[in-house]
Amino acid sequence: MAAGATRTEGTTGSAGRRWYPWLVFALSFSLLLSDYMSRQVLNVVFPLLKTEWALSDTQLGALGGVVALMVGVLTFPLSILCDRWGRVRSLGWMAAMWSLATLGCALATNFGEMFLARLCVGVGEAAYGSVGIALVLSVFPRHLRASLSAAFIAGGAFGSVLGMALGGLLSSHFGWRWAFAGMALFGLAVVALFRVCITETRVQAQRRALGEEEEVAAAPGRMTLRPLLAALFSAPSILCAYVGSALQLLVMSALLAWIPSFLSRYYGMATDRAGVTAAGLVVAGGAGMIACGTLTDRLARHVPARKWLVSITYSALCCALLAAAFRLPPSTAQLVLLAAGMLLVGGTAGPTSAMVANLTEPRIHGTAFATLTLANNLLGLAPGPFVTGMVSDHIGLLATLQLIPLAGLGATVVFAIGRRHYAADLQQLQRRREARAA
Template sequence: MIGQPTTHPAVATSSGRAAQSGLYGWIVFALSFGLLLSDYMSRQVLNAVFPLLKAEWSLSDTELGALGGIVALMVGLLTFPLSILADRWGRVRSLVLMAALWSLATLGCALADGFGQMFIARLFVGIGEAAYGSVGIAVVLSVFPRHLRASLSSAFIAGGAFGSVLGMALGGALSAHFGWRWAFAGMALFGLVLVVVFRLAVTEPRLQARRQALGEEAETGSREPAMALRPLLAALFSARSILCAYVGSAMQLLVMGALITWMPSYLARYYGMATDRAGVVAAGFVLAGGVGMVLCGAMTDWIARHAPCRKWAIAVTYSLTCCILLLTAFRLPAGSAQLALIGAGMLFVGGAAGPASAAVANLTRPAIHATAFATLTLANNLLGLAPGPFVTGLLADHIGLSGALQVVPLASLLAAAAFLAGRRYYAADLLRLEGRHEAGAPGTTN
C-alpha cells in the first residue's frame, strides 16, 4: 500500500478546518465520483469497440460477452475481501492503489494482440476495480449527513452510468479516428491523472475531521476494534430484508449491465450504424440510465422522507415500470418508437439502486459500511453485472441479439419480488438490529 504523508501540525490544523466545512465533503464527492467515472470508462470502453474486435479477431458473441463479464466477475469475487482489508488498512490508500491498477491494466488492453491477452488484461482491470464502488461510497457517505443517503448513493452509483457514457462515446470516437487501441489508452491516461489529484487532496485525517464535525462515530482507528469475522457476517447477512436488498439490486443491474454492454452492437446490427455513431447513440441511452438513477434517488428521498418503509414500494414500482417498457420496446421493429421506449426504460433501469443502498446503510453500522457495500457490490456483480453480458451473448449466438434482449428484461420481475419481500421484513429487522446495537452487540443504527 502507498503510505500516508507526514503532515506539519500547522498544516494539519488548517486541513482540519477545511475538512470540517461542507465544501470539503463536496470535494471528496467530486474526486471519488471522478475516479468512479474512470472506473467505468475503463470497463465499458470495450463495448464501443466490440464490432472492431469481432471483425479483427473473428470473435463470437459468447467470447465478446466473456470479455465484458470477466471484469464484473472479478469485482464480485474480490470486492468482499478487499473491502474488509480497506476498512482495516485505510480506505484512501486502498482507493489510490485500486485506481492505479485498473488504469495500468486498461493500458495493457491497448497492447493486447489477441483474445487471450485481452482477457488477461481485462481480468486485471476487474481486480483493480473490485472494491472501488463499495469503499468509495463508504468514503462519500462518511462526510455527509444521514438524511442524504439515498440521494448520495444514487448520485454516486450513477457515476457508473456516466462513466459508461463517456467510455462508450469517447471510445467510439477515438477508435473511429485513431484505432481501437487508442480508445483504451485514452481511458488509462485519464485514470492515472485522477489518481495523482485524489492522492494529493484526500487523506484519512481530513476525512475523520469532517466526520467528527458531523457528530458521527469514528469509522476506523482506536475508538473501536476491528469486528471479528463471525459477528461481521451476522451483521451483513442475518437480516432478511438486507438479503432482499442484495438480490433485488442485483437483478435490476443484470438488466442494466446487459443493455450497456450490447447496445452499441445492437445499433450496429439492426440500425446499420457505424462504430462511432453507435457508440454515441448507445451512450445517450446509458446517460438516460444515469440521469434516471439520480432522479429516482432524489424522488425516493422526497417521497419516503417521513416513512422510510416506502422506499421498498418505490423500488418495486421502478422495477416493474422498467420491465414493461423494455419488454415492449424490444418486441417492436427497429425504428423511432422502439428507441423512444428503450430510452424511457433506461430512466428506470437503475432506479432501485438508491433505495437498495440506503437500506444496506441503515441496516449496518458506519464502521463496517465499506464491507457492507462490498457485500452489495458482490451480489450486484456475481448475480447481475457478470452474468448479464455473458448470458446475453450466449443467447444471442442461438436466438440472435434481438431475441436475447427480449428475454433479459424479465429479470426485473425477480427484482420486484425481492423488494416486496424486503418491505415485509424491514421494520422488524430494524427494531431487532437496533436492539442488538443498544445491548453492545454488532448491529445497526438507523
C-alpha cells in the same frame, strides 16, 4: 512533497475546511468516472473486435463480465485491507492499476491477452466503490451524506456514458486501440492529481474540524462469525433485497454491454454514432437513478415500508417498457421506449440500499453493504453481459434482448416476497437490540 503538504496543512483554516471536502469529492468522483470509462469502453468496440479477431458473442460477453466478476469476488477482502492500509493511499494505487491494465488492453493482440488485461482492470476496480464513497462521506457533515451517496453512485452511469461516447469517437478516427489508450491516459492524469492534492493527514484534519470521531473500524469484528452471518442472511426480506437488486442490475449490465452492438447490427450505425447514441441512453439511466432515489425518499419519508412498493413499481414498469421496445422494429418509437426503460433500470439501487440499512444494525452496515455489492456483482453485473453473449450465439442478439427484461420481472416477484416479510423482520431486529440492551 511531504514538506509542501505540511505547509498547506499548516495554512488550512475555516476557508480551507469549506473547500477541501469538495476537492476530495471532485477528484474521487473523477476517479469513479475513470473507473467506469475503463470498464465500459470495451462495449463500444465489440463490433471491431468481433471482426478483427473473429470472436463469438460468448467471448465478447466474457470480456465484459470478467471485470464485474473480479469486483464481486474481491470487493469484501480488499475493502478490509484498504481500511487497514489507508483509504487515500489505496485509492491511488487501485486507480493506477486499472489505468495501466486498460493500457494493456490497447496493446493486446488476441483474446487471451485482452481477457487477462480485463481481469486486471477488475482487480484494480474491485474495492473502489466501497472505499471511495467511504472517503467522500468521511469529510462531509452527516446531513449531506444521502445526497452525496446518490450523486457518487450515479457517477458510474456518467462514466459509462463518457467511456462509450469518447471510445466510439476515438475508435472511429484512430482505431480501437486508441479508445483504450485514451481512457488509460485520463485515469493516470487524475491519479497524479489525486496523489498531489489528497493526503491522509488532510482528511483526518477535516474529520476533526467536523467534530467527528473516527468510527470504530473493528466494530464488525466484535460480533462473532455466527451472529454476523445470521444478521446478514437470516431475515427473508434482506435476502430478497440482495437478490432483487442483483436481478435488476443484471438487466442494466446486459444493456450497457450490448446496446452499442444492437445499434450497430440492427440500425447500421457506425461505431462512433452507435457509441454516442448508446451514451445518451445511459445518461437516461444515470438521471433516472438519481430521480428515482429522490422520489423514493419523498414517498417513503414517513412510511419506510413503501420502499418495497416503489421498488416493485420501478422493476415492473422497466420490464414492461423494455420488453415492448425490443418487440418493435428499428424506429424512433423503439429508441423512445428504450430511453424510458433506461430511466427506471437503475431505479431500485437507492431503495435496496436503504432496505439493507434498515434491516441491519449500524455497527455492521459496512459489512452489509459489502454483501449487497457482492450479490450485485456475482448475480447481476457479472453474468449479465456473459449470459447475453452466450445466448446470442444461439438465437441472435435481438431475440436475447427480448428475453433479458424478464430478469426484471423476477426482481418484481422477489421484492413482493420481501415486502411480506419486512415488518416481521424489523420487529425481530428490534427484539435483538432490546435483548442486548437489557
